Amino acid sequence: MANPPKILLLTTIASSYTGANTVGQAREQYSPNTYIIRVPDPVMFPENFYLRCFQKGIDGIIIMSSGSDCPYEGAYARLSGRVARVYKLMKEKSIPIHKLKLTTICTVCKHPFLKEISDMQAAIAKEKLA
Amino acid sequence: MNAPVNTNASVNANATSNPKADVLIIGAGIAGLQASLDLADQNRQVILVERNPSIGGRMINLSKVYPTLDCASCITTPRMASASHHPNINALTYSEVKNVEKHGTGFRVTVVKKPRYIDEDKCIGCKRCEEACPVFVKDEFEHNFGAKKAISIPFTNAIPQLPVLDINNCTLCGACANACPTDCINYTQQPVETVYEVGAILVSTGYQLTPANAKPQYGGDKFTNVLTALQGERLLAPHGPFGRVLRPSDGKIPDNIAFIQCAGSRDQSIGLPYCSRVCCMYAIKQAMLLSGSLPTADITIYYMDIRAFGKGYEQFYQNAKAMGIHFVKAKVARIKETEDKNLMLRIERQEDQSQPEEVQHDMVVLSLGLKPDWNPEAINLNVHTEYDGFVKSPKAPLQPNITTMEGIFAAGAATGPKDIVDTIGEACAGAMEIENHLRRMEWRLS
């Protein structure tokens, strides 16, 4: 049996990592094929970091940024600029772009957190079928 | 305080070597948190006393905050965590200041720790007791929207993550004790009194909303779909009680919502002649958030003057107008409830026409005012209040943190209604005044 797809959640110390904890404190359930990595800010990742992840076998990446709550100046603008360039590279390499999603998750964003995961699951499942 | 005090605690209170600290802060809302961090970062030992089971105050209860629309929890939780982890801050939650007396250049403060009915050192915050408990009680954090268990952690991001057992509603069934993996439930726990010796005190006791029935003609306490401003906050919070916006009477999505400004302020007849400073902005913010989640809803704000005076606030107000929120200069004379729980407002417009008219809405939020949450005179403190009930600032223009009693300072809404930005500034200022007071007094911890 094939292993279930692996989804990487890149979270920020300032907001989305805490948001993931809020989901846990509320005992909301989601799929276990999700792996949370916490960093100060995903702006640190170069374009090829994402390509490398896909190459290594990660099936989907959700970047859970702090958005307007971001404590670092200009980081969100730089991050979204970079993600746009990653999409371009993904297209060039024929990697389906739904495998990468940039979103904003706050410290209490329970429902958006769960929705992002189920959306990504659905997108990957659809891709596998096709 | 009417809880019994056990004899051991009394012995402790009379002990000669009382625990000492530089500063005791009364109230761990955003003002108390900010002041405690500013003092602790200057190497002062701080005791932070909070009456509620969690630190965080009113701010942690809000949805998003103006004018940046940051999520309130996201701004508050990092500060709560910093304060609770800070080596120089001792946060005493679920504790109240019972007495303050002058002692040398400083004070002796009696603090009563209320029983949570658990062993706080052993509890791991796992909520198994909460899952096992069969008794439901009203959820105060959600302003009575929804229910919680009789033993529960007060809200998801509470600090500390410790449950409180509501002993008045507990049936002593033992389910929580059975479920607890660390055997920490203690049904017979007693309040504990401790006397602290400190060099200075900060009063940061915040505000409460004016009562929903302050103006009986609005039916704030009778009509299900007339909400208080703080209920409005919970309705809009990302982790709110319903997870989305709906009206309480029937769970329908409201599509014609009204805000009534000055529903608890600027009115001599209800004893609140002053402006509460925050209501215009929170109403505009709630209206914007409502408009975001219910794009087709009609939202009207009935007002006398819009007081968008802070940095970026006027622009915020103009954005709300551009979003299509209706601002109507009118007084609301009264509200009646219709059979289907809609609300009929009798309004008197200030512009266009003078005839009173009846307007129907399906949900109404009362922009209630702010009144002091604590009267320092109640514990025999020589800290005086003004006719508005807030702490008096005798050195007002230059040093508003100073009170009528030397060594006791005040910050935030304790000295009058104030929004978060102004409160945080005043808390930092209070920390500076306290630091310099301790230096002047040559206060030493040992």
Added chain:
Amino acid sequence: MIENNCENNGENNGDSNNISKNNISKNNCDDNSDSTNIRVGVYVCHCGGNISDVICVKKVAEGLANYPNVAISKEYVFMCSDAGQKLIIEDITSGKINRVVVAACSPALHELTFRKALQRAGLNPFLYEHVNIREQASWVHKKEPEAATQKAILLTRAGIEKIRRQEGLENIRVGANKHAIVIGGGPAGMRSAISLADRGLQVSLVESGNKLGGRLLEIDTVYPTNEKAEDILETLKTDIRARKNIGVYLNNEIANISGFVGNFQATLKNGETIAAGAVVMATGNKSYEPFEGEFGYRTQDNVVTMPEFHGILCNIRNNTSTNKDFIHNGKHIQSIAFIHCVGSRQQAETHQPQADGKLNEYCSRICCSTTLQAVNEVKKHFPNVKVFDVYRDIRTYARFTEDGLYEKASKNGTLFFRYTEEQLPTVQGKNITVKDVLTWNEEVTFEAELIVLATGIVPNNITNIVEKLKLPIGADRFLSEAHPKLRPVEVANTGVYLAGTCQAPMDLVESCVGAAAASSKAAIVLGKDHIELDPYVAFVKPEKCDGCQKCLPECSYVGAIFMNKDGKAEVNPALCKGCGACVAVCPQRALDLKGWSLEQIEAMVDAIAEA
């Protein structure tokens, strides 16, 4: 009641052999770092069933025992308990391990607890990694114990991969010059100087004018206390004089200023140099200057601004022989009108842009109360003078102003007219025409002999300092704080603090609060012998840097990254905030973040991906 339920899980799920010990330990994790001396201790917490009821902690601990660099792998019922911490401390002190991974609850709860345990055992506290298998595994995958166990193993492996690449870190220490420069000698600057001096710091108070006092010098009485401005000023001056550690520089300005927190160098206009650890901006505001013809300003001699009116009122009041009557320009004034929001709350539809093309969209905060204070002063001293107040919204928000000023004015015979942004009032000689909301939008014209424009406030011109210190300016031309709630009196560059109206319109009380708040922040930084900063900052591996400079424009913090004399990028750890924006763009991978290196994260991803 706490029991290991691995068997149960096995029964429920059948294929628990899926992640056998061998499967995990023989993983092809090639060990590319020089890691022979790295011995990781792994501790898996049951959390009294909170984790172990779902996750087979035994399987996690056993499965990691043979993982590269793992010296010890244990499970325990409560790792956070004293007994649990003792396990770690003993393993460190006996020399068995020199890196620690605990798989337990959220790091928000106990990361610090365990770092402190490492410290007590004599190990650098940053050689610790906390893996969250409660909030982010056992609590959220209750019905899938097998998958949750596998996830816990992968997350813990990722934690091991991170910590085996981790060096011990030290907090960054920067020397601090215990001297503050306060720029601006108005009430905010004076209050700030006094607070900082009391805190034991040396203060240089620099004022461009020839006396201290700022805009307090312009006014007669302050609201809401009705105190004389000159009395308040005298109190401030006495306090300044009494403090030997305040140096006052009048008729002087900052000619040049540079540096960073702890180490600023300023040169004054007179050539004197000051070395300081912090800079307090108290550069204040001035009154809005209406353009020629705005409500008749400068085209009619009966139209004055609020500061001009204060001057007129002071002159009349000081001339005791004639101070019973309001005489201006030799004329007996019988009626005065005040027009609110001049230079404030401007909108594109109705207002003319300023010289820089911008509108003053902001509310100036103080003009409503200032106007009503003036209205009441006129009514008090010249009760026969008719007073008209033409407003948009009355914003008497400050304590005691709603009843003390507004209500008083409503009762003393002042006539109010209300206009909207859709149609501004017009002034023709003595005639003022208002489309008045209060009379149901009728157009009303009345006569006033003197017309006072309640002019808003604009920041003083401080272009020189702004450019030298690279300070952020908002769309409203005021200085921008880093965050209105998180860092309300700080700017992105640490060491520069905002006091009073350089930041936004404020009244006297609020300016003094801002000044004390700015002083508190400066005192936190300068109060200690060294400034301690988090170690999580960017760093350059000089051997890899080829000097391409791509990192420079990525940094939002002035001076945090720069080219050194060897042509290599260099990070000033005192200024770097550790966001990592520079790391992403370095083609040579010469830049990385301490404690969060790209290499570490990549190794974590590999551990998760390659199972």
